[in-house]
Amino acid sequence: MAQLNLAAISYSWLPICPLAIVAVSAMIVLLVGVHVRDDESESLGALTLVLLSFAFMFTLGLLGRSGIAFAGAISIDNFATFFELTILLSVALVVLMSIEYAPALGISAAEYYALLLFSTLGMMLMATAGDLIVIFVGFELMSIGVYVLAGFLRRNVKSSEAAIKYFILGAFSTGFLLYGIALIYGATGTIKLAAISAALAGPLATNPLLLSGLGLLLIGFAFKVAAVPFHMWTPDAYEGAPTPVTAFMAVGVKLGAFAAFLRIFMVHLNLASAHWSWVLWVIAALTMTLGNLSALVQTNIKRMLAYSAIAHAGYILVGMAAAGPQAGGAILYYLLGYAFTNLGAFAVVIALERRGTAGDRISDYRGLAARHPALAGVMTLFLLSLTGVPPLAGFLGKFYIFSAALNMGMIWLVIIAVLNSVVSAYYYIRVIVAMYMQEGGAEPSPLDSRPALIAALTVAAIATVLIGLYPNPYMAGALHAFTSAFGAVSPTAALLVR
Amino acid sequence: MTPPSWFMALSAVLFAIGVAGVLIRRNVIVMLMSIELMLNAVNLTFIAISRALGSVDGQVIVLFVITVAAAEAAAGLAIIISAFRNRETVYADELNVMRW
Numbered sequence: 031m032a033q034l035n036l037a038a039i040s041y042s043w044l045p046i047c048p049l050a051i052v053a054v055s056a057m058i059v060l061l062v063g064v065h066v067r068d069d070e071s072e073s074l075g076a077l078t079l080v081l082l083s084f085a086f087m088f089t090l091g092l093l094g095r096s097g098i099a100f101a102g103a104i105s106i107d108n109f110a111t112f113f114e115l116t117i118l119l120s121v122a123l124v125v126l127m128s129i130e131y132a133p134a135l136g137i138s139a140a141e142y143y144a145l146l147l148f149s150t151l152g153m154m155l156m157a158t159a160g161d162l163i164v165i166f167v168g169f170e171l172m173s174i175g176v177y178v179l180a181g182f183l184r185r186n187v188k189s190s191e192a193a194i195k196y197f198i199l200g201a202f203s204t205g206f207l208l209y210g211i212a213l214i215y216g217a218t219g220t221i222k223l224a225a226i227s228a229a230l231a232g233p234l235a236t237n238p239l240l241l242s243g244l245g246l247l248l249i250g251f252a253f254k255v256a257a258v259p260f261h262m263w264t265p266d267a268y269e270g271a272p273t274p275v276t277a278f279m280a281v282g283v284k285l286g287a288f289a290a291f292l293r294i295f296m297v298h299l300n301l302a303s304a305h306w307s308w309v310l311w312v313i314a315a316l317t318m319t320l321g322n323l324s325a326l327v328q329t330n331i332k333r334m335l336a337y338s339a340i341a342h343a344g345y346i347l348v349g350m351a352a353a354g355p356q357a358g359g360a361i362l363y364y365l366l367g368y369a370f371t372n373l374g375a376f377a378v379v380i381a382l383e384r385r386g387t388a389g390d391r392i393s394d395y396r397g398l399a400a401r402h403p404a405l406a407g408v409m410t411l412f413l414l415s416l417t418g419v420p421p422l423a424g425f426l427g428k429f430y431i432f433s434a435a436l437n438m439g440m441i442w443l444v445i446i447a448v449l450n451s452v453v454s455a456y457y458y459i460r461v462i463v464a465m466y467m468q469e470g471g472a473e474p475s476p477l478d479s480r481p482a483l484i485a486a487l488t489v490a491a492i493a494t495v496l497i498g499l500y501p502n503p504y505m506a507g508a509l510h511a512f513t514s515a516f517g518a519v520s521p522t523a524a525l526l527v528r
Numbered sequence: 529m530t531p532p533s534w535f536m537a538l539s540a541v542l543f544a545i546g547v548a549g550v551l552i553r554r555n556v557i558v559m560l561m562s563i564e565l566m567l568n569a570v571n572l573t574f575i576a577i578s579r580a581l582g583s584v585d586g587q588v589i590v591l592f593v594i595t596v597a598a599a600e601a602a603a604g605l606a607i608i609i610s611a612f613r614n615r616e617t618v619y620a621d622e623l624n625v626m627r628w
Contacts, residue, residue, distance in 0.1 A: 163589050170596045174603045181607050190611040191623045197607050198559050198620070201600055202550050205566035208593065209543060212570050212586075216536070216577040221585055266626045333626075 042099040045106035048089040048114055049154055055081035056147035063140020068132075071139030075129035075482070078143045079122060082150075086118045096517050098160055102222045105160035109297075109362075109515035112508065113157035113289040116366055120281045121150045123373045126486035127380050128274040130479075135272065137182055146278065149175030153286030157293075162211045162221040165290045169207060169254070172286050173200050176279055180271040192270025199253065199263040207250025213243030227298040241305055247294065248309065254287035255343045258316040265324075268336035273383060273390075276332055277376035280339045281369045288346065288365060296350060296358050297515045303353045310351035311443055318344030318450040325457045331379055331390050334457060335372070338416060341454060342368055345431060348447050352435040355516075359509030360430035366504060367415070367423025367497045374490030375412040381405055381483055395461055396468040405477070406465040408491045413458040415494050418451050423497040430505065535576030542569035556611075556618045560604050567597045 043050070059078055066074045089111060096107040124146065132139050152172030159165040177200060181193025215221050217240035218229040249260065256264040268276045295306060321341030328334040346364060349357040382398075382405075383389045399406035415422035418429075428451065432444050477484060497504050546569060549562025571590045578586025612618055 163585075163592060166589075167592060167596065170600065174600055177607060178603055181610055184610050185614065187614045187625050190607070190614050191625050193607045194556060194611045194620075194623060197604050198550070198556060198563070201560070201563045201604060202547075202566075204600070205543070205546065205563055205570065208567060208570045209573070211589075212573040212577065215574070215586060215589075216581075219581050219583065221589070269626050 042097075045092065045095070045097065045099045045104055045158070048085050048092065048118075049151060049158065051081070051085040051088055052147055052151045052154060055085065056144045056151065059147060060140055060144040063144065066139060068136055068138050071133050071137075072129050072482075074139045074143055075125055075132065078125050078147065081147075082118055082122045082125065086115065086122070089114045089118060096514060098224075100160075102160045102224060103164050104158050105223070106158060107514040107517055108507075108511040109293065110158040110289075112362060112511035113285060114154050116369055117150060117153045117157065117282060117285050117289075120285060120369045120373060121146060121278070123370075123377075123486050123490060124274050124278045124282065126482045126489075127277060127373075127377050129482035131272070131274055131380055131483075135183060137272070142179070142182060145175040145179050149179070149278070149282065153282055153289070156286045157289035159290060159293070160223055162214065162223065162226075165294070166208060166211060168286070169250075169290070170204060172283060173204065173254070176200075176275070176283055179275040179278065180267055182275065183272055186270075188270035189272065190270075192267045195263050196267035196271075203250050203253030203260065206246045206253070210243045210246030210248075210250055213239050213246065215243075217243060223294065223298040227301065230299065230301040236305075240302075244299065244302070244306060245309075248306065251287055251291040251294075252313060255284055255291065255346075256317075256340050257313050257343050257347060258320045258340065261317070261321070261340050264340055265333050265336040268339070269330055269333045269390075273332065273376055273380045276335075277373050280335065280372050280376065284339070284343065285365060285369060288361070292350070292358065292361060292512075293515055296353060296512075300353065307351050307353055310347050311440065314344050314347035314351050315443060315446050316344075317341070317347060318447055322450045322453045322457075325454070328457070329392055331392050331395070331461070334392065334461075335375060335379070338454065338458075339372065341450065342372075342416075344450070345428060345447060348435050348440070348443055349431040351443060352431075352438040352440055354434065354438060355509065355513050356437060357431065357434035358512035358515075359505065360427070360434045362508035362512055363497075363501070363505050364427030364431055366508065367427045367494065370490045370493035370497065371412050371415040371422075371424055374408060374487060374494060375416065377483060377486045377490060378405060378409040378412065381477060381480070381487070392461055392464060393470070395464045396470045398465040400469075402477070405487075408487055409465065410462050411491055411494060413461055415498070417455045417458045421495075421498045423494045426498055426501045426505075532576045532580035536573060539569040539572035539576065542566075542572065545569075554620045556608050556620055556623075557605075559620065560601065560608070564597060564601065567593060 063074055092111050098105045132142055149172050152168045155168030156165055177197040180196050181190045183189035217237045218226050253260040318341050321337050321344055325334050325337035346361055349361040415424035418425045432447055435444050543566050546562045546566030550559050553559055571593055574586040574590050
């Protein structure tokens, strides 16, 4: 039996600095939170923002570095750093949205912000993971925090129901993910991602144990990114959860899950792509079609955005099915644009809400342009970006992914995707029509007293336009980030990729 | 020595029972128990593989899984209690405020 050699484990703290900062931040927030009253929790939100910006600066310092730490358990490269930065930015926006939301609803702020930070830690762990067990721990750290956050409005029937549905199906998917890890471990004898990709170069690629492991792993991730047919929890969980948490689920959880999903499948299992590419083809087609068709009939804006999030997961899966570095870079760019656009849309939903979930029907948006032109204007911007109208971030994201898929010869999948984009325009533009051409609807609570929410809206709107107008630096960064992940793959595998 | 495939088969059966439990039973607490069964079935797989390969990785993973499952159960039961206070039910069918 092999001995565990402690001396052989390389302790290198630099790569995990951002993770350590977020972990310590969460504990600081918990400690300080003892002295903060729940109805005056703005200061705690501000503290969370400051701590997040520390983590962000340290992560920026890691850009360009690459290597492994803790005997391969942590792999740091631009891929990980890209996701860490995007996750930190998204969480900062979620905190900005929560600063005025939390005290208004009597949310216990210390636990709320601490859980947000712990979940963030889980997401970042998934992005930097170098072996399957770190992915599992990160996956659970992210999920358990979000289960609790979804049910944070304890006296709200919808919120607790959302938490139960999300928890049961999320924990169910964890079982599949873990069984997948076990079978891959059995087939290859290792849990290190780099060693697994090296093993795939041999005759192992068609091992039934490995393939069933891959299938189970795929199910686990498909649940988390809300891909059809594992999406049933999404609309209920998104509708019932407090809206900043919904935004966090739609963006943060998706970023974390896709970080690990992309790293495992598109990077380390790239050699076995013949075995999983067609599965993702089918899942992508189903996800886009079902997500968009179900969104057409929704009357609740959060539910509509939930189905839209499912559809967007489908577009990303188109890129995954295509495989290859071009598609990978396109997905990273897409996720960046998607994060800001979606967070912005949810920030508008928060602006229109009164006391919890009231005011989230699409009919509440009627005549918003007359009462609050600025709010209607940014909402239009976000919805057009989600539809994929140039020159916004959403358009180029879709364009890059679809052209990558075309280059790989997936003509039918791209046709399905483009048709789906056309369908999606109907339900996004329906909201714009309601805002500009209809009358009645809800009165938004005055925005003047909510500077943090205004800041979140402004940042999201500027980023949506900027990423779309000046795509080159972001796209180049995304492409570079994606290819950097191949550094950890064995040399032979890396050669085959090029 | 019992061949590892026997353990693998046993854990596959246990996992299937867990999956069936989640899909068939409507009591949320029983569903949670079925999920625990799934996780423990996987633990058995890890131990069996670990023994067959002579590597300690699998045993270390099991310790992680037990810890995570405990945290998950704690959070899950808290969520179930909070839902029960609102609705006085633990049956998944009756948690139907949101439907399309």
